[in-house]
Amino acid sequence: MNSNLPDDWSPADNPYAIAVSESSWLRATIALTVARMHGDDVQVGWFSSRQIDARTLVVALRQLLAAVKLERIALTGLGMDPAVITALDAAEQVFLDALPNIKHVRDGLTHFEDWARGKGGGPQADARKAADPRDVARDFWSFGYDPVTDTVTMGPFTISVSAAVPAANALCAAIYAATRAVDQRSTAELRSQVVQALTNATIPCTPPQGPVLISQGDDMRVWLSLNLSSVPDAEHKELAERVATVMTHARLRLTSSAFPQAQDIAARLVADEPLRVEKDSL
Numbered sequence: 001m002n003s004n005l006p007d008d009w010s011p012a013d014n015p016y017a018i019a020v021s022e023s024s025w026l027r028a029t030i031a032l033t034v035a036r037m038h039g040d041d042v043q044v045g046w047f048s049s050r051q052i053d054a055r056t057l058v059v060a061l062r063q064l065l066a067a068v069k070l071e072r073i074a075l076t077g078l079g080m081d082p083a084v085i086t087a088l089d090a091a092e093q094v095f096l097d098a099l100p101n102i103k104h105v106r107d108g109l110t111h112f113e114d115w116a117r118g119k120g121g122g123p124q125a126d127a128r129k130a131a132d133p134r135d136v137a138r139d140f141w142s143f144g145y146d147p148v149t150d151t152v153t154m155g156p157f158t159i160s161v162s163a164a165v166p167a168a169n170a171l172c173a174a175i176y177a178a179t180r181a182v183d184q185r186s187t188a189e190l191r192s193q194v195v196q197a198l199t200n201a202t203i204p205c206t207p208p209q210g211p212v213l214i215s216q217g218d219d220m221r222v223w224l225s226l227n228l229s230s231v232p233d234a235e236h237k238e239l240a241e242r243v244a245t246v247m248t249h250a251r252l253r254l255t256s257s258a259f260p261q262a263q264d265i266a267a268r269l270v271a272d273e274p275l276r277v278e279k280d281s282l
Helices: 015-037 049-077 082-098 102-110 123-127 133-139 164-200 233-249 265-270
Strands: 143-146 151-154 157-160 212-216 222-226 252-255 275-279
Touching: 015 049, 015 164, 049 082, 049 102, 049 143, 049 151, 049 164, 082 164, 102 143, 102 151, 102 157, 123 133, 164 212, 164 222, 164 233, 164 252, 164 275, 222 233, 222 265, 233 252, 233 265, 252 265, 265 275
Parallel strands: none
Antiparallel strands: 143 151, 151 157, 212 222, 222 275, 252 275
């Protein structure tokens, strides 16, 4: 774990961000693996590098659905707009339509201890209703990559390798979009908290007349600065100190990007520097 993280940090605090991180790793894995499969085959002992990579590809593709599951759980727990979840569901279905057999191919590969005996779940369980497990095992066996058709097969199930990268890219983009919606809502809520705190202290912050400017950047952060031209020079310091005090009482922290260790926040405001607003974790 990163040693710069606070002692009380936990991935459980932001599972939607973990979903983005893991899906990004998986997308890179899929792109790299497909590129190798489409390149020269290399013998690794008795084995073909393409066949090895085919196994990696299948697992990575299936794991993307685990990232979607985590994202969906996080969105539901946060009470996000159902439309955000619906969009994610739709993207997942597009992925499944492009790779309709990915679950079965992965299951046969990773549950070989059951599929090799005809004792697997899903389609093997259905097949056992009419056939002996030994026959079921034979019909659902033989994993491999065919470079001629550019497909990976597990028994009767096939997925297109050429469809893997665009499908993964689209699904990862949907996971990122869902996470960005969470960040947008959090940023909007933080901005409202800042505006409310200043308003309660009778410090105007509505442009263009307000001496305090609150902006919501494309970086999903809230920034606070002073509109110094609207205040007499002699009142700059007093206004800055009032703003700093109000933020502290509201359990909000102002930080400088240029001088992150700066303690005199009022001085940074008087210097006409936009400061980042964060919730105080203390």
